[in-house]
Amino acid sequence: MTRVAVVGGGQLARMMAPAATAMGVTLRVLVESTEASAALAAHETVVGLPGDADAIRSLLAEPRPDVITWEHEHIPLEVFALAAEMGVAARPGASALLFARDKIAMRERLDSLGLPMPAWRTVETEDEVEAFLAVHGGVGVLKTSMGGYDGKGVRIVRNPAEVDDWLAAAADGGPPLLIEEKVAYDREVAIQVARRPSGEMRAWPLVESIQVDGVCAEVIAPAPELSSALQAEAERIGRLVATELDVTGVLAVEMFDVGGRLLINELAMRPHNSGHWSIEGSVTSQFEQHLRAVLDWPLGDTSTLAPVTVMANVLGGSREDLATAWPGVADPSVKVHLYGKGVRTGRKVGHVTCMGQRVDDVRRRAAEAADWIRDGGAA
Incomplete structure (x- = not known):
């Protein structure tokens, strides 16, 4: 077997x-x-x-x-x-995972490929932070190069003195730091591409992700008002990253959409929160596709099964026993996924998925269901 x-x-x-x-x-x-x-x-x-x-x-x-x-x-x-x-x-191998684990290595490699990203540089001193802020509107995004996720390891900076503690930690052997321009983006989006060792690749539609306090709260698939040109550019970026970094399995490329121009923010070389919608919303889910890809089996169809699919995360709130709460969701078309995790405020403990025709209606239904499971709100 x-x-x-x-x-x-x-x-x-x-x-x-x-x-x-x-x-x-x-x-x-x-x-x-x-x-x-x-x-x-x-x-x-x-x-x-x-x-x-x-x-x-x-x-x-x-x-x-x-x-x-x-x-x-x-x-x-x-x-x-x-x-x-x-x-x-x-699969993926150590040489590929390096670029998902180390933000400085990732930025350097993507720069070498000519891929679009926010302006950035490594920093070790207050003077270097100040020099970067001076040419980027007086504000930047400081990041630890390793270990950050869900808003952790990220700090908005307007004064170099605000980051003395992080600079000291880096100088004392902690992860090196980088600073990036704070992009005035229209929305955050993500493209997922699966690649198998033999080279076959498949991409899902570009999706929009809505973040709350640095944590993904909602994903809309496909991204509203998605043009064929924007989908093609997102796929070009995803396929190039997957090929040049020798990714096998599912790759997620998180990006900023700035007036139709895409800037790469983060990479993940595994199934990703931005792809949970695909369990119900795509012919082939990201989880099936990841297994197919790492086994070097033929990849599945990534077509969507509805005009709109929305995934809303259930973040820990007042309820402790979610397993007895979810049957109270009034909308029978909602698909509920619970992760069997202890509830903690703000922790991802599950998600819901809704499908339909109109973005506003599907978003409302997903949000109401997630609210009900979390806190007992009206559904």
Whole structure:
């Protein structure tokens, strides 16, 4: 039987399980505990952390998986060495993941490819921050080069003295820092592309993502008023990144739309929050496609199944028992996905998906359902 090993026990690995089951693939997941989100859904589990060599050996033990893949980018290099030693293909590889893990390496590589990005530079001193602000309207976005996600590791800067603590931490051995121009964008968008080792690629429609406090709250697919030219440019960028960085599996390229001009913001080399809509809204979900891609199987059709699909995240709120709350959602067409995670304010604990004809109507229905599950609001 075909077997895929996954490092990471969160909701992304959890949502691979139904797709794996449907395709006759056994999903073996490295989870941090028996209560982890993916532990409740995977076919086989190994408890341990990515830095634990014994746990990785168990993950790759007989019956040996055909491939090992990831639900996050922060994979120790020793994991790749062990996979090579035990004869298991690692996809995407370490050389590709570097560019999703290290923002400075990513910016340098994308610059070399001539791809559009906000202006940026590395910084080590207040003087360097001040010099950047002086030529970019007096405001910038300071980022840690590694470890940031969901708004963490990002700070808006208007005065160099505001970042003394981060500069000191970097000088003391912490991740290096970079600063970027604060882009006045019209909206945030994302393109997802899947690529298999043999080179076949498929792209989904460009989507719009709405962020609240640095966390994705909502995704609209396709992005409203999406022109064929903008879709073509987004696909060009996604395919070029996937090819030149040798990505295998699903790649998400998050971008700013500035009057029809796209600027790359972030990369993720795995299923991504911006693609959860595809479970119901596309012929092939991002989770099925990721498994197909890393196994080097033919890729599935990425056509949409409705004019509009909206995914709304359920972020932790006042309810603690979400499993008993969701049946109270009044709209029977809403699809509810809960991640089996403990509720904490602002934490992603699930999402809902709605499909329909009109953007405003579908957004309203999705938001009402997510609100009901989170806090018991009207649905």
